[in-house]
Amino acid sequence: MRLSRGSAPRFWQRGVPAALALAALTFTTPAATATPATPAATATPADREAGCAHPSRLRVPGAEYQRSACLDELTTAGTVASGHTDPADWAGLTPKDLAVPRGVPGIQIDGYFPDTSATNTNHGWQHDAQFVIRLPDRWNGGLVVAGTPGNREQYANDRAIADWVLARGYAYAATDKGNTGLAFHRDGKAPGDAIAEWNDRVTELTRAARATVAQRYHRPPSRTLVTGMSNGGYLVRWQLENHPELYDGGVDWEGTLWRADGPTLLDFLPKALRAYPVYAAGGDGAAEAARALHAAGFPAGSEFLWPYHHKVYWDLTQRIYREELDPGFDGAVEAGTPFCASGTPACDTDYDYAARPAEVRRAVGKIALTGRIGEPLITVHGTLDALLPIGQDSDVYARMVREAGRGPLHRYYRIEGGTHTDALFDTFPDKLRPLTPCHRSAFTALERWIGQAGRPPASRTVPLPAGADPATLLTDCSLDGRDHLD
Known part of the structure; x- marks a missing residue:
């Protein structure tokens, strides 16, 4: 199936995912500051016409399904209108005054790799392991690969990373990591499997994107860089530790x-959940609660950020990642009880990673x-x-x-x-x-x-x-x- 220029696939209608755990936020600089690196190869008008005459001839190795489109604009300056991004996926992730670079024509390939889970509903596909690959006409010889922050989908980095690197002449590829949303922990057969899949999906996409780049430009990328924020930053670390040959x-x-022996968010978030209500209530215990938050790692000077993070991130993040790595903590209950008070049975506020069975550390070890x-x-x-x-x-x-x-x-x-x-x-x-x-x-x-x-x-x-x-x-x-x- 081919997406014609200007066509708009229907995306799942959902609210801004402001509460998605570990979603880091970025912005793009004005076009004047996004000068492309010196191109190693620049497509001629004839080459562009030839490439865009049959973009579907580009095949992403291993993809179960793909569809291609020639676009006048690969950045969000054009993909919002043409339907080749999902604003809900990156909504709320950039400062309001961010300018968007433009003037990047090329080919976009959307698709998915074989997978058994269906948390990602973009394009109405009901299929995970979705990816996007963007191939600018004016190519600088490089490829940038990114995994998404939080539990977001493949377009989450479009404003944060893709716009800027595309304007610099890079080809760009991103993956949804193989599972998305607040119930991502339902994927996999054993604790830790859902997160472990994230790493495998970035490796899979990198290999496929390198081959696709070679098809489009008739030579492999001269450099392949991996980048990302929050969970995406974790993926960068893991890839350079385990597959440095690809980058x-x-x-x-x-x-x-x-890391199995900590620290991890399962160590410090329960401490924040215990101390913050006391701190917020004021009174005699507030000063001691503030010291407890500082001791847990939350830096002095960040107090003005604590109300927002308590409301949006700390509780949710603790519960869904604990469910992924230690589902036995709360038995049949899925992802705990939101904002439960200390002393409530199986309450994540009282979670103690160090006291949990060895199998929990084995799950984190994955x-x-x-x-x-x-x-x-x-x-x-x-x-x-x-x-x-x-x-x-x-x-x-x-x-x-x-x-x-x-x-x-x-x-x-x-x-x-x-x-x-x-x-x-x-x-x-x-x-x-x-x-x-x-x-x-x-x-x-x-x-x-x-x-x-x-x-x-x-x-x-x-x-x-x-x-x-x-x-x-x-x-x-x-x-x-x-x-x-x-």
Whole structure:
């Protein structure tokens, strides 16, 4: 089946997935700052006409179903109107003042790989393992692969990552990770299987996308980069540890940390759920509760973010990921009882990962990280992350990389004033900075690193510029005082 230019597939009608756990937020820079890297190959008008005459001739290896379209615009400046993205998938994930690059014609391929689950209803397919591959006419020789944040679908990174890298000339591929939504934990036969599938689906897509790129441009990509935020950042780490042969490097944006001996979110979120109601109530116990939250990893200075995270993220995230990895905790109840008070039977507020049976650690072991990366990796993480506290996540992962003897392959930038969700910058522009420009500075630094044009700045805490106005913070993040967006 072929999607004609301008056709609009019908998407599942759902609300903005603002409560999807571990959904990191980004934005795109104005077209003027999204200058493509020097193209290694540029399609001629004749080549474009030939490619778009029969886009369905491109076959994605292993795909069970696919459909292709030639589009005048591959960025969200055009795909919203043409129906080749799902705004509900990335709604709420970018600051309101974000400009969108445009002027990127090319081919888009949508489809899915064989799978037995059906949580993703995009296009009316009722089928998981959905993917999107975008092939710009003006190609710079590279491929960017991304897995989605949270439990979102394959279009979740369209504003955050795809728009910008497509404007730079990269081919782009993204996967829904094989299961989506708040009941993702129903997938798989055993605890940990649903998350383990995420890793397999990124590997699968990377191999297929590389082959598809070679078909379109008559040569394989000269560089393949993997990037993503939150759960997507976890996927970057895992891929570079387990399949470095597929990539030239990656950018990890506040990736989720999983390790059998902790820390994981199953360690610190129950502590937050116990302490926050006491803190919020005020009175004699509030100061002690605040100390408990700080001790759990939630940084001093992030208190203004706690009400939102308690309402939207902490409880939901704890319950659905605990259900995936430790379903026996609450017996036949699925994903616990929302916002249950401490002392309630089988309440996630009282969950104690360290006291759980060994089989729970074995489930986490299926998805655990080691730090043994095999290609260059750059990590960015905000110091005010109130969902995955930096001291319990990327600080630990950076140490794991060093202890594994892979420190020379890693750069780690702690971004002062950054939090887990960039959209909160709209609410607190005087207290936060968006991480998107920092991700992009890291991405361009990675390009230079793997291109042997210069090593990135040393790992460091990147200070929040004194007196910087919101417009500047939306478009700039200097990693060393000189490293600006191209």
